[in-house]
Amino acid sequence: MERIFNFSAGPATLPQEVLELARDELANWHGCGMSVMEMSHRGKEYMGIQAEAEADLRELMGIPANYKVLFLQGGASSQFAMVPMNLLRGKASADYLNTGEWSKKAIKEAKKYCAVNVVASSEDKNFSYAPAQDAWKLDPNAAYVHYTPNETIGGVEIFWTPQTGDVPLVADMSSTILSRPIDVSKFGLIYAGAQKNIGPAGLTLVIVRDDLLGQTINGTPTMFDYKTHAENESMYNTPPTYAIYIAGLVFKMLKAKGGLAAMEKANRAKAQLLYDALDASRFFNSPVAPENRSLMNIPFTLKNAVCDDEFLKDAKGRSMVQLKGHRSVGGMRASIYNAMPIEGVQTLVNLMKDFEKKHG
Numbered sequence: 001m002e003r004i005f006n007f008s009a010g011p012a013t014l015p016q017e018v019l020e021l022a023r024d025e026l027a028n029w030h031g032c033g034m035s036v037m038e039m040s041h042r043g044k045e046y047m048g049i050q051a052e053a054e055a056d057l058r059e060l061m062g063i064p065a066n067y068k069v070l071f072l073q074g075g076a077s078s079q080f081a082m083v084p085m086n087l088l089r090g091k092a093s094a095d096y097l098n099t100g101e102w103s104k105k106a107i108k109e110a111k112k113y114c115a116v117n118v119v120a121s122s123e124d125k126n127f128s129y130a131p132a133q134d135a136w137k138l139d140p141n142a143a144y145v146h147y148t149p150n151e152t153i154g155g156v157e158i159f160w161t162p163q164t165g166d167v168p169l170v171a172d173m174s175s176t177i178l179s180r181p182i183d184v185s186k187f188g189l190i191y192a193g194a195q196k197n198i199g200p201a202g203l204t205l206v207i208v209r210d211d212l213l214g215q216t217i218n219g220t221p222t223m224f225d226y227k228t229h230a231e232n233e234s235m236y237n238t239p240p241t242y243a244i245y246i247a248g249l250v251f252k253m254l255k256a257k258g259g260l261a262a263m264e265k266a267n268r269a270k271a272q273l274l275y276d277a278l279d280a281s282r283f284f285n286s287p288v289a290p291e292n293r294s295l296m297n298i299p300f301t302l303k304n305a306v307c308d309d310e311f312l313k314d315a316k317g318r319s320m321v322q323l324k325g326h327r328s329v330g331g332m333r334a335s336i337y338n339a340m341p342i343e344g345v346q347t348l349v350n351l352m353k354d355f356e357k358k359h360g
């Protein structure tokens with residue numbers, strides 16, 4: 001069967017070559033007579049797989065030696081609580097930027113643990129832009145500054161790194177990680193659910209500067225303490241072994257393709273193709289401020305919302321699925337992570353042109 005173009009925001013499309021390699025290795029990994037799913041996480045085969053995944057990720061992202069890489073579970077949503085539990089470090093408040101639905105969820109959870117100072121918000125314009133840094137009201141006594149560099153639902157991306165002085169910068173990179181190079185040393189902590197741009201759901205990645213560990217609030221469960229996982233190489237309990245193995249295959253493939261600089265080039269070309277089509281159209285519209293247009297998640301609306309269902313039906317007829325937009329934005333959303341080939345975006349643009357001719 002032919003593969004279709006899956007524009008889902010997550011779980012999202014995975015590289016075909018990774019799926020095929022995983023299929024070939026499924027029942028008998030490297031001649032050991034069992035699948036990765038069946039291996040002891042304490043055996044040398046699996047420990048090798050995880051160590052290699054971490055080494056490849058460190059190389060891809062240029063992660064400095066004083067940062068720990070943690071392979072956790074519970075999704076990015078668990079990090080909304082684990083971040084304050086671990087990083088408040090005796091302080092009473094934390095700074096949060098509010099740029100959309102995921103920021104809002106992070107803020108809501110943090111309020112259970114501390115006072116939240118919202119440094120700036122774009123809610124006034126339905127989260128269609130990101131406030132510039134000079135509009136942020138940072139608190140020098142905040143425990144950390146949290147932001148969402150790519151709002152997956154609104155399609156709003158921040159391409160610059162906020163300056164927060166000595167206050168650690170924390171980023172929910174769920175939908176932007178591995179899409180372009182970043183300077184990890186500018187961050188105190190980075191987290192991401194794997195199911196957008198890393199691998200299968202069930203794995204959550206945390207990259208944390210080691211001086212921030214070991215200062216949890218009283219009563220923090222052992223499993224929610226980053227130090228537990230840092231000290232046990234993410235093997236305090238059973239890690240999500242198969243998801244880590246697939247993520248490791250993705251990391252190897254990204255390295256072979258030229259790393260994150262090559263990914264950025266490809267991602268910019270894909271996004272440009274779609275944004276150019278939106279700008280040239282009188283029927284389709286991008287609601288996002290030009291300087292914040294996401295490379296990964298591209299929402300767009302049709303001039304006449306009654307055409308939405310027909311557009312989705314036509315898309316399905318051309319092997320494109322999961323284009324329906326989130327209810328908070330309406331219209332469509334094309335998620336075009338690393339694994340979406342440019343042919344998928346071209347197929348979408350071709351449909352948009354034909355659809356506009358018919359309905360415009």
Ligand SMILES: *Cc1c(COP(=O)(O)O)cnc(C)c1O
Pocket residue numbers: 010074075076077078102148150151152172173174175193194196
């Ligand atoms: C998908 C997503 C989440 C939620 O991730 P889960 O792994 O489902 O908890 C959080 N933040 C952002 C930016 C996301 O895209």
